[in-house]
Amino acid sequence: MGSAERKEREKHETREMILAAAKKLFLNEGFEHVTMRRIATEIEYSPAAVYLYFKDKDAIYCALQEQGFKELYRCQSVLTAIKRPDEKLRACGRIYLDFAMENQELYDLMFIMRAPLMAFESPEDWNLGRDTYEVLQNIINECIEQGYLKAPNAQIACFSLWALLHGVVSIFIRDRAPMIAKEHRAQVINGILDFTMTEFLDK
Amino acid sequence: MGSAERKEREKHETREMILAAAKKLFLNEGFEHVTMRRIATEIEYSPAAVYLYFKDKDAIYCALQEQGFKELYRCQSVLTAIKRPDEKLRACGRIYLDFAMENQELYDLMFIMRAPLMAFESPEDWNLGRDTYEVLQNIINECIEQGYLKAPNAQIACFSLWALLHGVVSIFIRDRAPMIAKEHRAQVINGILDFTMTEFLDK
Amino acid sequence: MGSAERKEREKHETREMILAAAKKLFLNEGFEHVTMRRIATEIEYSPAAVYLYFKDKDAIYCALQEQGFKELYRCQSVLTAIKRPDEKLRACGRIYLDFAMENQELYDLMFIMRAPLMAFESPEDWNLGRDTYEVLQNIINECIEQGYLKAPNAQIACFSLWALLHGVVSIFIRDRAPMIAKEHRAQVINGILDFTMTEFLDK
Amino acid sequence: MGSAERKEREKHETREMILAAAKKLFLNEGFEHVTMRRIATEIEYSPAAVYLYFKDKDAIYCALQEQGFKELYRCQSVLTAIKRPDEKLRACGRIYLDFAMENQELYDLMFIMRAPLMAFESPEDWNLGRDTYEVLQNIINECIEQGYLKAPNAQIACFSLWALLHGVVSIFIRDRAPMIAKEHRAQVINGILDFTMTEFLDK
DNA sequence: CATGAATGAGAGTTCATTCAT
DNA sequence: GATGAATGAACTCTCATTCAT
Secondary structure: OHHHHHHHHHHHHHHHHHHHHHHHHHHHHOHHHOOHHHHHHHOOOOHHHHHHHOOOHHHHHHHHHHHHHHHHHHHHHHHHHOOOHHHHHHHHHHHHHHHHHHOHHHHHHHHHOOOOOHHHHOHHHHHHHHHHHHHHHHHHHHHHHOOOOOOOOHHHHHHHHHHHHHHHHHHHHOOOOOOOOHHHHHHHHHHHHHHHHHHHOOO | OHHHHHHHHHHHHHHHHHHHHHHHHHHHHOHHHOOHHHHHHHOOOOHHHHHHHOOOHHHHHHHHHHHHHHHHHHHHHHHHHOOOHHHHHHHHHHHHHHHHHHOHHHHHHHHHOOOOOHHHHOHHHHHHHHHHHHHHHHHHHHHHHOOOOOOOOHHHHHHHHHHHHHHHHHHHHOOOOOOOOHHHHHHHHHHHHHHHHHHHOOO | OHHHHHHHHHHHHHHHHHHHHHHHHHHHHOHHHOOHHHHHHHOOOOHHHHHHHOOOHHHHHHHHHHHHHHHHHHHHHHHHHOOOHHHHHHHHHHHHHHHHHHOHHHHHHHHHOOOOOHHHHOHHHHHHHHHHHHHHHHHHHHHHHOOOOOOOOHHHHHHHHHHHHHHHHHHHHOOOOOOOOHHHHHHHHHHHHHHHHHHHOOO | OHHHHHHHHHHHHHHHHHHHHHHHHHHHHOHHHOOHHHHHHHOOOOHHHHHHHOOOHHHHHHHHHHHHHHHHHHHHHHHHHOOOHHHHHHHHHHHHHHHHHHOHHHHHHHHOOOOOOHHHHOHHHHHHHHHHHHHHHHHHHHHHHOOOOOOOOHHHHHHHHHHHHHHHHHHHHOOOOOOOOHHHHHHHHHHHHHHHHHHHOOO
């Protein structure tokens, strides 16, 4: 019977619907202003129904976060094809910026939104995040080893670069750059990437 | 009438008291735990009294935001005493980082939080923010003019630097750096400032 | 100004209204089936208003319990006028039975209802209850000392008597004696008191 | 048809499983924590399945109540082996106390709880309860007839004794004796049984 | 017979806000 | 100007129960 299969699929689809609705609402109004009721209403279910798919509000948040980290990690996977560490570094920045600007809801959730503490409590929960961070760290290490980057401390260099990338996108996502019109954003981001790479990379 | 004046002054003082109380509570207990009632209790007024001085909760947010920008601008004023642009730039970064880490909830309100935003609706409201930004822009310009910094585009350079500073502090404020223990934060921040200045400034 | 006084009085009256409503509902439906909403509706207030007078549901329960113990203790105060311990003992039983049957709501709350744990957690909270219990214990002690009662253990004797009294009234209050018509209850209670005193007291 | 019979038997068995699960949960986790869902989970059925065997939650309560009375009656059956009425009376008390303390939630359901009560609406439903009560009444009658007990009214004597037994256990079950540590309960109960029998029985 | 999915009703509680005084 | 009292609207979450399959 394909019946069981179909049910399985439907169940999965409902879960996805909930996540999509939550994602949308979280972005528009922030985690704490989104209510379970509104998520339910959004998908035309009763509030209680949501609890059949997620233990509580935090669980929805966590699921979305996981989704986000997996997606980001997936985007980073193309980097393995690049050989030169300096090119790799630039591509890594590019990917990060693109991911953030194209998935603003998810990015906000992953890196900006005040999280339910639980989400970061256990170190295991951070594994996904760590993986994506290590991609950058490894590239930085390679750059240093192969003389593309002079830095007394690889970790500081890595954190600085991440901070810069995060700073750019979070300023835009949270609308703190009214001096830059929306239509110029892409251009500015390109400029920053160029400038940064020039400054950071030697030769 | 001196009486009218006195009343005016008293009114102003009460406003300031409310703001001071709100700021203190935000810092000590975090944003979501501050209610109108707690603000009122803090200053030993009734909740209703607060509404005589502020239209609603958002109005308090906005006033604090304004205060934050003024305070940051005030901090930046010591920069005029520094002559060499490169030293000025480093000091400017230092000031920004310190301000953010010492007034985390205020910084959050100014640059991260989504909540009120009303303050950003009219361009005039942005003047304060612009002023503080221009301090950085002017220093960057000086650096370029005097050869301390090579950058094809002064605005891009400025935005990049701001992004880096903002990135660092907002990662900490929103607790996205579990790999760095709280007691090492200051150290890391110093490292980043050193590294950044070395990379960005030529000679 | 009598205004402040009047307000004080009104506030007190509202508290009493809430307690009265809660008492009535608790009896009819049991603690766990009574909702704050229903209490509020009963007195034609909003649910939130109840919280201005009582911290939470448990606080209402505790206040009623306190009320009950105070009232019972007050009823017992007439016993001091009686000299002979055997007469005192009988009177004490009488008072207990009457109190229970005339204040069934309160009695239920004090001795039967599943209590919010908190109500009995701290030993201080039990002081009131202990006081009323000691009245019986003291009388029993006197009876033994003066030869009206032979019992190897005064505490066991006291607990037994209390158990009997409590047993009788709680069977009635929780309607477990369908074999005894309501109109015969008083009579049966009298019979039990007589019988018990005869059996327990020597000579 | 043997098939119909088998089905009947299976249906009965499932009913019993549900009751057993419910009883176990009541005892282990207390009344208010038992939900239809938990009962269903316990027997590895779906919540909906339970409704095929019981109209609603109350029906389960009632069935358990019935079971409780049957079980108590069964416990009392050993009494027929005892000849001397005074020994019989003491044994009857012992059995009652033990049953109550070993099946506290069941006893609660039978004699204290307000919840279902449906079971007491029709007089027929009381037959079971009456049977267990009559066991005690008959023993009391024998005691009186054979001179072990002097009582002007056998019914009053019986009710008094029941009240005492019920009083003791219900004080413990509903936690109203904080002056007696849990580990002393058994001892106190023994003391009460001794004391009571000494006082009530002549010779 | 049994279930997965869903829901309506409602629980206790909190908060920004108002208004008569 | 200030307040005590009050409220409406929400909040998250739970539970007994139902119904299409």
